[in-house]
Amino acid sequence: MFDFSKQINEDSAVLIPIKLPNISTDVKVFMKRIDLVHSIISGNKWFKMKYNISEMMAQGKNTLLTFGGAYSNHIHATAFAGKMFGFKTVGILRGEEHFPLNETLKSAINNGMVIHYLDRTTFREQESEHFLKKLRDKFGDVYILPLGGTNKIAVKGCAEIVEQINIDFDYVCAASGSGGTFAGIVTGLNPKYALEKH
């Protein structure tokens, strides 16, 4: 694993009690503030990305290509990570280019991401071998991270989100898009995971 300790502080992801209105006092709700690990590569985006970056480095590649929508936090975070850790980034976006560019895309471009737009039909074929070959012909020997940054390696990273929870709990709630974060949380909660990891 590469050393990210200067840029990312995983220990800042504290568990804080929160008060919700109209909820029984028997019910305690906590929030794990993984958004605090970094101001831009915040929360789940870091955990999805960390082992993918180290895998990319292990493969000797220096460009990460990924997919997202025009308002994708994943695109935003990936562009920033590329600038911060010194690798190139390519963002493949669903749909057509619209001007003026929104803040997500402006920031991605400012952080050096090369943006490429794909019509919705072609975008859906993003996992076909034929299409991936075309991407490599165009962008070179890139490390490809699927839509929303979710793959098996991302799930492994997200399993760590629940590792440091030191209270008992009955339920976990998380927002979900591609589902990679939640898949990781479920993995991390499986007792087998802890046995295999430690």
Ligand SMILES: *Cc1c(COP(=O)(O)O)cnc(C)c1O
């Ligand atoms: C990216 C993101 C999600 C979706 O995560 P998935 O792993 O794709 O399910 C949910 N909430 C926030 C705030 C996000 O930035």
